[in-house]
Amino acid sequence: MLVETPQHPPEVYAQIREMAADFARDQILPHAEKIDRDESFPEDIFKQMAQLGLFGVTIPEEYGGGGVDCYAYAIVMEALARGYSSVADQCGLVELVATLIHQFGTDQQKARWLSSVTGFERKVAYCLTEAEAGSDLSSIRTTAVRQSSGWRLNGSKLWINNAPLADIGIVLARTDPEKGHRGMSVFVVDLHADGVSRGPREHKMGQRGSQVGPLFFDDVQLPGEALLGEQDRGFYMIMSVLEKGRVGIGALATGIAQAGLEAARDYAKTRKQFGRPIADFQGIQWMLAQMSMEIAAARALVQRAALLIDNGKSATEASSMAKCFASDMAVRQTAEAVQIFGGSGYIKGYEVERLYRDAKITQIYEGTNQIQRTIIARQLLK
Ligand SMILES: Cc1cc2nc3c(=O)[nH]c(=O)nc-3n(C[C@H](O)[C@H](O)[C@H](O)COP(=O)(O)OP(=O)(O)OC[C@H]3O[C@@H](n4cnc5c(N)ncnc54)[C@H](O)[C@@H]3O)c2cc1C
Structure with a gap:
């Protein structure tokens, strides 16, 4: 088996591991049982993590990220989950959303969203799943229809992490219903906009510090710049x-x-x-x-x-x-x-x-x- 090597010297990863492990032991683990029992959202822990640079590990520092790599991200995720996996799950969610915006966003979109996402000033949601589309994402029904000035979004999403409290959502929607998965696009949606509503949060078996629920989009008007990346490549x-x-x-x-x-x-x-x-x-x-x-x-x-x-x-x-x-x-x-x-x-x-x-x-x-x-x-x- 071919063995790839890490990009940075071992001391870089050792330092990251120690910082994340110390934080998990001292600031996460002591609260895990209570968070699980109360199903509470540990906002204070997340704010401290943002200050330590534990959100957006692979995102460049100019956008508030850690400026490291996926190897370091894996180290951080394991260490945080050793404290409490709902906390690590939030780290994973931010990483996914920030990666999408960083990889596919215009300079203007990156400047607008990224630092607030990695700084945990804006809470994010990653909105793919629907009632009839779980494993088979190609059957989503949410649509975004082009208008003279932007897009009109309609549909609903299910079991979305952070749905009850997120500020922005990455939403996968159909933009060309004739073309199946080749006709889908990704939008960055302001979840406080008119037409967006949230259903009650679910009560889960585990990872009860993560808040999961549905999101509804009813004629939500999106500006043109809400489209992330190329149309129909979502x-x-x-x-x-x-x-x-x-x-x-x-x-x-x-x-x-x-x-x-x-x-x-x-x-x-x-x-x-x-x-x-x-x-x-x-x-x-x-x-x-x-x-x-x-x-x-x-x-x-x-x-x-x-x-x-x-x-x-x-x-x-x-x-x-x-x-x-x-x-x-x-x-x-x-x-x-x-x-x-x-x-x-x-x-x-x-x-x-x-x-x-x-x-x-x-x-x-x-x-x-x-x-x-x-x-x-x-x-x-x-
Ligand atoms: C706590 C929680 C958090 C979540 N967070 C998010 C989120 O933030 N954003 C988001 O978009 N979604 C989220 N989800 C949704 C999650 O991604 C889906 O539940 C998952 O993809 C499976 O879809 P499904 O539940 O519809 O199961 P289904 O797709 O209906 O599958 C049911 C069963 O059939 C099996 N199956 C399906 N197709 C095949 C196949 N082709 N071959 C063999 N077996 C198959 C599955 O493996 C499963 O065992 C979350 C779900 C939960 C419970």
Whole structure:
């Protein structure tokens, strides 16, 4: 297997890892249980992250980003998820939106939106999914119709992260209904505009610090400059940034599993049965060893995909492998962490109970793992 190398010296990544890990340990983890219980939005944590440059890791510094690369982004996502995955998820959302605007926006659009997005002054939403269009994005029904001065947007989006509180949304809409996925475009939509409304937020199994809900667009008038990139190329634009998105979710899932391993290891060393710590039993030792191996394998797949992106290579297959393997692994290994805790692991208030719930969604969003396997198989068979 070809091994790509990182762009920066090791000390650059070590510094980023330490900063993100310290922040996760001191400022995120102590609040995770309460955020999960209350389903609250940790705005204070996000403001601190913006000050530390933890939003827009791959975006140039002139636009308020970290000016680093996807390898560093993966490091940050894993470290933040070790604290709480809903916080890492916000980091991933900002990265996706900022990447799209940076990659496809005009100078004017970048100047208008980017710094406020990476500075967390504007909260963002990434609006693809609809009631009849989840895995099959080519069947979206939201339309944007050209007018003399701009566009008229109609439709609705479902399960959109940040929908209850976002200021701007990246919206995928049909601009040429005859042309299927070749007739879709991306718009940056002011979510406070007339005609935009929000439905009630959903109550979720896990990652309860992220607020998800529907958005409705009823004859929303968009200015001409709301169109991002080339008209009718929106589907391809969305697909191209999803590679980075999948690296991010793979790293996030790895962070959840790492948290599970550390909690299970510490518990196994202190919990006594049959007169000795359960960590003395080979059955428990082998469970911990398996967790550690699988986490290392997931991290390696995530890093490989990130390095391919940073070196300008195709990462379609690698990013799907990273996302799919790491998220399946996180669900499997957080279940093992619960098992090592015995009955305590099933009780609210124990970290592993939350981690198990938080891990599940990583198999579903950013493209389900069935879709990732389809992408991998397509690459194999072409
Ligand atoms: C908490 C949460 C946050 C989300 N955040 C966002 C967001 O911010 N923005 C956004 O746009 N969307 C978001 N989503 C939506 C998410 O991306 C979709 O739920 C996901 O893509 C799957 O779509 P679906 O739920 O409609 O499932 P479906 O596509 O209906 O799939 C149902 C099942 O069928 C399987 N399946 C479908 N097609 C195939 C196939 N061809 N081969 C094999 N199996 C298949 C799927 O893998 C799945 O198991 C979020 C969802 C949740 C729950």
